[in-house]
Amino acid sequence: MQAQFSAPDADIASLKTEGYVPWLNAQFAAVPGQTGVAWLDSRGHNSITSEQRYFWPQFGDFMIWNQLLTGPDQLRKRVAFALSQFFVVSLSPIDGFYPPYVIGAYWDVLTANAFGNFRTLLEKLTLNAGMGFFLNTKGNLKEDANGRQPDENYAREVMQLFSIGLYELNADGTHRLDANNQPIETYGQSDITNLARVFTGYDWDYLSNGGNFTDVAWHDYDVPNTRFATNPMKFTAGNHSSLAVSFLGTNIPANTAGPEALRIALDALFNHANTGPFFARQMIQRLVTSNPSPEYVGRVAAAFANNGANVRGDLKAVWTAILTDDEARAMPVASDTLTGKLREPVVRFVQWARTAGVSSADGDYEIYDLSGSDSALGQSALRSPSVFNFYRPGYVPPNTGIATAGKQAPEFQLLNETTTAGYINFMQWVTRGGYNDFKPTYAALLPIAHDVPAVIAWLNLRLTANQLSADSLMVIQNLAAAFGVTTASTDSQKLDLLATVAWLMLCSPEYLVQK
Amino acid sequence: MSEPCKWTRRLVLQRGLQLGAMGVATPLAINLAAVGEAAAFDATDYKALVCIFMYGGNDYANTVVPYDPTNYALYHQIRAGTGGEAAAGIALARADLAATALAPSGGPVLTDNLQYALAPELIGLKSLFDTGKLAVQLNVGPLIKPTTLAQYNSTNKVTNPLPPKLFSHNDQQSVWQSNGSEGSTIGWGGRLGDIALSSNSGNALLTCISASGNAVFVAGRDALQYQISPGGAIRIRGIDPTQTNWAALRSALNALITRDSTHLFEKEYAVVTRRSIEFESVVNDALSGVNLSAPTNALFGTGNPLAAQMKIVARLIGARSALNLKRQVFFVSIGGFDNHNLLMQDHPKLMQRLNEAMSAFYAATAELGVANQVTTFTASDFGRTLSSNADGSDHGWGGHHFVMGGAVNGGRFYGTAPHVSIQTDDQVGQGRLLPSTSIDQFAATLARWFGCSVGELPGILPNVGNFPNTSLGFV
Numbered sequence: 001m002q003a004q005f006s007a008p009d010a011d012i013a014s015l016k017t018e019g020y021v022p023w024l025n026a027q028f029a030a031v032p033g034q035t036g037v038a039w040l041d042s043r044g045h046n047s048i049t050s051e052q053r054y055f056w057p058q059f060g061d062f063m064i065w066n067q068l069l070t071g072p073d074q075l076r077k078r079v080a081f082a083l084s085q086f087f088v089v090s091l092s093p094i095d096g097f098y099p100p101y102v103i104g105a106y107w108d109v110l111t112a113n114a115f116g117n118f119r120t121l122l123e124k125l126t127l128n129a130g131m132g133f134f135l136n137t138k139g140n141l142k143e144d145a146n147g148r149q150p151d152e153n154y155a156r157e158v159m160q161l162f163s164i165g166l167y168e169l170n171a172d173g174t175h176r177l178d179a180n181n182q183p184i185e186t187y188g189q190s191d192i193t194n195l196a197r198v199f200t201g202y203d204w205d206y207l208s209n210g211g212n213f214t215d216v217a218w219h220d221y222d223v224p225n226t227r228f229a230t231n232p233m234k235f236t237a238g239n240h241s242s243l244a245v246s247f248l249g250t251n252i253p254a255n256t257a258g259p260e261a262l263r264i265a266l267d268a269l270f271n272h273a274n275t276g277p278f279f280a281r282q283m284i285q286r287l288v289t290s291n292p293s294p295e296y297v298g299r300v301a302a303a304f305a306n307n308g309a310n311v312r313g314d315l316k317a318v319w320t321a322i323l324t325d326d327e328a329r330a331m332p333v334a335s336d337t338l339t340g341k342l343r344e345p346v347v348r349f350v351q352w353a354r355t356a357g358v359s360s361a362d363g364d365y366e367i368y369d370l371s372g373s374d375s376a377l378g379q380s381a382l383r384s385p386s387v388f389n390f391y392r393p394g395y396v397p398p399n400t401g402i403a404t405a406g407k408q409a410p411e412f413q414l415l416n417e418t419t420t421a422g423y424i425n426f427m428q429w430v431t432r433g434g435y436n437d438f439k440p441t442y443a444a445l446l447p448i449a450h451d452v453p454a455v456i457a458w459l460n461l462r463l464t465a466n467q468l469s470a471d472s473l474m475v476i477q478n479l480a481a482a483f484g485v486t487t488a489s490t491d492s493q494k495l496d497l498l499a500t501v502a503w504l505m506l507c508s509p510e511y512l513v514q515k
Numbered sequence: 516m517s518e519p520c521k522w523t524r525r526l527v528l529q530r531g532l533q534l535g536a537m538g539v540a541t542p543l544a545i546n547l548a549a550v551g552e553a554a555a556f557d558a559t560d561y562k563a564l565v566c567i568f569m570y571g572g573n574d575y576a577n578t579v580v581p582y583d584p585t586n587y588a589l590y591h592q593i594r595a596g597t598g599g600e601a602a603a604g605i606a607l608a609r610a611d612l613a614a615t616a617l618a619p620s621g622g623p624v625l626t627d628n629l630q631y632a633l634a635p636e637l638i639g640l641k642s643l644f645d646t647g648k649l650a651v652q653l654n655v656g657p658l659i660k661p662t663t664l665a666q667y668n669s670t671n672k673v674t675n676p677l678p679p680k681l682f683s684h685n686d687q688q689s690v691w692q693s694n695g696s697e698g699s700t701i702g703w704g705g706r707l708g709d710i711a712l713s714s715n716s717g718n719a720l721l722t723c724i725s726a727s728g729n730a731v732f733v734a735g736r737d738a739l740q741y742q743i744s745p746g747g748a749i750r751i752r753g754i755d756p757t758q759t760n761w762a763a764l765r766s767a768l769n770a771l772i773t774r775d776s777t778h779l780f781e782k783e784y785a786v787v788t789r790r791s792i793e794f795e796s797v798v799n800d801a802l803s804g805v806n807l808s809a810p811t812n813a814l815f816g817t818g819n820p821l822a823a824q825m826k827i828v829a830r831l832i833g834a835r836s837a838l839n840l841k842r843q844v845f846f847v848s849i850g851g852f853d854n855h856n857l858l859m860q861d862h863p864k865l866m867q868r869l870n871e872a873m874s875a876f877y878a879a880t881a882e883l884g885v886a887n888q889v890t891t892f893t894a895s896d897f898g899r900t901l902s903s904n905a906d907g908s909d910h911g912w913g914g915h916h917f918v919m920g921g922a923v924n925g926g927r928f929y930g931t932a933p934h935v936s937i938q939t940d941d942q943v944g945q946g947r948l949l950p951s952t953s954i955d956q957f958a959a960t961l962a963r964w965f966g967c968s969v970g971e972l973p974g975i976l977p978n979v980g981n982f983p984n985t986s987l988g989f990v
Contacts, residue, residue, distance in 0.1 A: 093851075136855040141905045146596030147937060148604075149945060151904040153855040156682070166680060180673075189682060189944070290780075337779045373728075374744040385850060386570070388685045398700040398734035400786075401779040408698075409780060413729055416742035417791035420784070421749035424772065428753055472771055479767040500764070508771045509781035509788075 001514055002287045003027075003323050004074040005347060006354035007462050011074075020324050024075070028115050028316050033071035035111065036063045036104035037230060043363070045100055046226045050218045058368055060091045060100035064107060064381045066365040068350045069358055069438070073111075079319055080110040081346070081381065082286035086279065087125050087162050089134045090384045092369075101229035103382055106130035108230075118279065118304070118313035119270045122162065126154070126266065127232035129204050135387065138233060142200045142241035150241055155195035157387050159187055164248075164274040171305075172298035173277035186274060191247040198265045201240030201258050205231040235259060248272065270313060276304035282393050283318065288328045290341040291407045296327040332467070332515040338402070340515035342411035344390070345377040345423060346370075352431065352506055355462045356498075357441040366436040376426050378419040390414060424507050431506070432499035442498040449494035450487045452480045459502055464511045476504050558714040558841040563832055564965055565845045565891040566704060566732055567821070567873070568692070569865070571852030572684065575898040575914035575948070577607055577862055579651060581935050582616050582632040584609075589935040593946065594903050605858045605903045607635065615641045617651075622927030625653075629932045636866035639874030640917065644926055648877060648886075649919045650989040653930035654941070655957045656897065656913035656950030657681075657690045660981035664940040664949060682910040682947075684853070687896040691954060692732035694977060703958050704844040705735030706975040707965055712738055717839030720794060724831065726824035727848035740846075741794065743831070745823035747802050748795040797838070798831075805833035811882050814875035821849040822872035829879035832889060842966065847872075852895060855907040869893075873919055880920070887921035890964060890990055892957075901946020902937050913948030916957070918989050922964060929989045952987065953978070959985035 001007065003024070015023045040046065045059045053059075068077060084107070091103040106128050113121040125131050132138035135154040143149050160166060167183040168176040175183040205211065211227030235258050245252040245261065250268040252261045269275060280300035284292040300321040307317035322328065332339055343351075349370070370377040371385075379390050391413035396403045402412070434440050448454045456476055460468050468476075483497040505511050581590040587609050588598065595604030602608040612632035625631075631651070633641050643649035657678040666675040679696040680686035686696040693699035708723040712735075715722050723733035724741045733740040752758040753768040773789050776782045807829065815822040824847040832843070849869065854862050873891065880886045898914025913933075919925075931951040933941045943949050955976040962975055963986055972979045979985055 394698040513780040
């Protein structure tokens with residue numbers, strides 16, 4: 001559950017026989033599934049017609065739901081989804097031509113590099129068209145004599161969010177303190193103003209790798225093809241600041257060529273002592289627990305610093321360290337009242353869908369933005385409201401025992417009186433009826449639907465890792481028995497039962513908290 | 516953030532009261548008389564404070580715009596890199612500001628004889644300014660103590676402390692709302708709720724309400740944030756007899772989703788669900804008796820999320836008697852203000868939404884007969900730079916904000932106008948304003964109108980004692 005959205009039988013079996021590390025290695029070696037961009041192409045969403053679908057953003061939602069709901073490469077997608085909450089780009093503000101391709105190409109950078117190196121990923125994202133749009137490196141110009149300044153957005157957020165964070169950290173992710181026992185800030189405004197110069201001179205590249213424009217009758221401008229979304233942004237020396245750059249103790253001399261300045265700057269961020277523990281703690285929070293011990297963070301940060309073969313930033317080593325740590329693998333005990341994390345709504349939805357089995361009659365995957373809080377999930381993949389993600393890693397829910405205990409619970413930032421009700425209502429609807437063309441099949445359960453204990457055991461293992469209490473199981477058992485489903489019942493009657501059992505589990509706090 | 520005040524007997528009693536209202540066993544034996552005796556104030560009238568948060572950092576210079584020819588020329592030169600009065604760079608055209616030029620009915624002569632116009636879309640706010648229902652607070656932002664440019668630049672941060680993590684979105688959102696950077700759990704709206712809880716003994720949970728997402732502003736030490744959707748409270752269909760016939764199903768769902776647990780995450784999740792269930796009918800029943808007139812409803816427009824939030828706030832205020840509430844603090848928000856790019860395209864749309872929502876909300880409070888009892892103010896992460904980065908502006912510090920309501924001494928400016936400059940000592944570079952009024956002073960003024968005593972201010976705004984004036988006079 002920590003490593004994937006759902007637990008298919010084959011994975012449960014191979015984990016049992018092979019053990020964790022061989023299973024992870026097999027996942028790392030598996031051939032990636034279809035990319036988001038390839039799927040968009042396969043659906044014809046690159047078409048240039050007078051209908052002007054190239055302006056429609058919703059295919060970006062269809063794309064990511066298709067990516068998350070299908071394909072065997074679950075580990076890759078699960079960690080890519082975690083990365084999408086660290087290196088955030090949101091589809092929501094992206095407009096112009098082919099928003100689905102812009103967000104799709106960003107997602108594909110995450111999946112392609114999820115088992116690669118952090119440094120490579122950081123550079124590819126820095127030059128990614130979607131990131132360029134989202135944080136304004138696209139079209140970023142050097143200073144001029146009239147007082148125009150480089151845009152500081154990417155320079156700020158690449159430090160605050162994508163690499164080193166606000167405060168100096170020890171190797172275990174705890175704050176370093178000064179003589180007055182205060183945290184030490186990593187950078188100031190001057191560091192940002194300087195680093196901003198490095199990110200000037202970039203813009204979307206419409207023409208490389210087969211990029212072209214089509215003259216159309218219905219616009220007085222030409223329509224590009226989708227290559228600008230997948231091409232790295234292009235560098236134009238004339239738009240690049242030639243001023244010297246001094247940030248975080250790194251000095252880039254005046255007139256350094258742009259690509260070389262970028263290399264130096266990203267190396268400095270990658271090699272900063274904060275980057276390992278800063279990244280490690282948040283990835284642990286995304287996958288395993290909201291409150292990892294400093295020792296756990298330290299072990300993962302050590303794997304980031306050195307994968308055992310003197311390579312820094314090997315993400316395979318990071319995932320392995322996170323998922324095989326004793327703190328991740330320990331069975332929950334009743335006396336521990338704070339382990340684990342609240343499952344986020346998107347993960348619940350995807351886990352349910354993959355467990356129940358889904359089909360799409362026409363392959364559209366017509367699932368829209370599910371961010372609405374009163375009648376949807378209250379969260380939608382690649383639809384973060386800002387670069388600060390759906391929730392902050394340090395979020396403390398006010399007026400709770402969690403706050404009293406001095407603990408964090410990021411996902412609780414999405415929880416309130418509206419979203420708890422909206423989620424229950426949405427899942428009631430979707431567990432039985434699906435969503436547009438996308439329908440649950442419950443294929444593995446239909447043949448045993450008459451056997452209520454078997455149905456409950458099957459779903460309890462796969463949805464909750466057998467974390468429902470005996471009392472809760474009894475409540476579900478009694479209700480399920482009252483359906484009176486027999487082998488002779490219709491499929492519709494069986495589906496009523498199966499959907500209800502799944503829904504009740506998905507609404508239970510004992511499920512909602514992944515332990 | 517240091518603990519601003521101690522856990523008093525009064526607060527303990529309020530805590531017990533509120534837990535009682537939630538249907539959870541109270542840890543203390545209490546009675547209403549004891550609570551009344553200990554209360555900060557037992558309001559008999561009704562007052563509400565509404566915070567409009569503009570997420571992303573509002574561009575102050577295109578919201579309250581230098582308009583007199585001399586200062587407009589400075590603005591245009593900095594924002595467009597050229598002379599002239601046409602729209603260029605990120606400078607608005609001077610002619611487009613004529614209809615929203617402000618003629619104050621009092622107040623000080625402003626720095627450099629500045630005259631301001633509002634953004635062209637803020638035509639409704641201009642009318643409210645003209646009728647004295649809207650005031651403009653100039654250059655307000657977070658400060659620990661009054662700070663000069665030399666003190667800002669000083670390396671001695673013990674003597675010259677600065678707010679944490681200036682220019683950072685998430686931290687400055689938190690600082691505006693709670694005086695502390697990210698991770699703070701108590702906001703000043705919530706602290707106002709704390710001292711008002713005893714006035715709302717009927718439904719204390721409904722003291723602090725967000726119509727946006729979770730926001731620390733409305734979280735108190737005791738007052739909880741109640742969250743409402745623009746459509747009202749959300750009813751869980753599966754436990755609603757009118758939508759789910761089968762009693763056994765309703766009972767099973769209810770048992771599972773409200774189950775207590777020793778695991779704190781499970782326990783707190785269920786607490787929120789129980790609150791949702793318990794207050795859904797209370798809130799919706801009360802709202803069902805509140806209907807704004809068709810013309811007022813129409814003012815809120817369609818497709819404006821801020822207006823939708825403000826409409827449900829207006830309707831909740833309309834339900835104050837049914838809910839037996841005397842003091843409330845509301846939070847609404849609108850995103851999209853981080854205009855690094857396309858400022859001239861995107862910011863006017865945001866101003867249009869702000870104008871529509873605030874104008875409609877004022878009209879609704881007037882229709883409900885509570886215009887004098889509801890005070891609305893704007894807030895934002897930070898102001899932005901005056902200088903341009905080609906087609907947008909960058910993160911700044913101080914900014915200009917609005918205060919609206921029948922009780923507002925409007926039609927004029929408060930505070931000190933900054934020079935239109937990227938050189939002067941009232942900014943820290945590129946026109947990032949060094950605030951001349953602190954959030955603590957701004958908030959204290961609102962708190963005192965709300966009913967808070969001067970002695971209670973330090974418990975709400977820990978740095979307020981560092982500033983000479985806790986009543987700026989705008990309300």
